[in-house]
Amino acid sequence: MCGRFALFTPLDQLAKMVGATVPEQEVRPRYNVAPGTWIAAVHQTSETEAPIIGEMWWGYRPRWAQSTGNQPINARVETVATNAYFKSAFSKHRCLIPVDGWYEWIKDSKPKQPHYICRKDRGPLFFAGIFAERDDGSLGCAIVTEPGRGSAAEVHDRMPLILDGDSLEHWLAPDITDRETIKQMVRHIDASLIEHWPVSTKVNKPSEGQSEELINPA
Structure with missing residues (x-):
């Protein structure tokens, strides 16, 4: 799964990587992003327009579910295309969530021991x-997850679906809606690019702040 992450790369740099329009305001670095907050996300409204980097609420609840509907933060890649709650968004409303790394906790550790997981080259x-559009008119999102791979599987049996560079454009493309076509055109990154290390248990509480020290090895 994915329930916490860090993002500190400037949005203008991220925009260049995905060919997106640069947002008017910069977002401050965040080292402990929790669900139920506004996060940066990339989406594309039409095939003739460039992708947009904007804010989405980390919690997916389509308008038709109204305010009483579930608000999941993750969607499993095995069922996202067929689950009634997600399949319309998978077909028509896919997005990218940029991060510099994410946190997972060692199972049954006491106190809960977080690890920071990121690219070896720190990219x-x-x-x-x-x-999906929520009942208040804002956009809410969920991160797609897959079975843990590589070193990430040493920490948790699930991990975010991280797309390789050649797949970003296809994932965003609003004209690609068929499940099998998406499956053929989208690839996850090589698991050998990922590493992790234990970090401070301060990560366990988002109220501890957003200090860069949170990602330092414990």
Whole structure:
């Protein structure tokens, strides 16, 4: 799964990587992003327009579900295309969630021991996501997850679906709606590019702040 991440690469740099329009305002670095907050996300409204980097609420709840509907933060790649709650978004409303790394916790550790997981070269990552318009008119998203791979599987049996560079354009493309076509055109990154290390248990509480020290090895 993915329930916490860090993003500190400037948005203008991320925009260049995905050919998106540069947002008017910069977003401050965040080292402990929690669900139920506004996060940066990339989406494309039409095939003739450039992608947009904007804010989405980390919590997916389509308008038709109204305010009483579930608000998941993750969607499993095995069922996202067929689950009634997600399949319309998978077909028509896919997005990218840029991050510099994410956190997972060692199972049954006491106190809960977080690990920071990122690229070995420290470059940004792009998680596959889906989004929908919420009942208040804002956009809400969920991160697509897959079974853990490589060193990430040492920490948790699930991980975000991280797309390789050649897949970003296809994932965003609003004209690609067929499940099998998406499956053939989209690939996750090589698991050998990922590493992790234990970090401070301060990560366990988002209220501890957004200090860069949170990603330092414990």
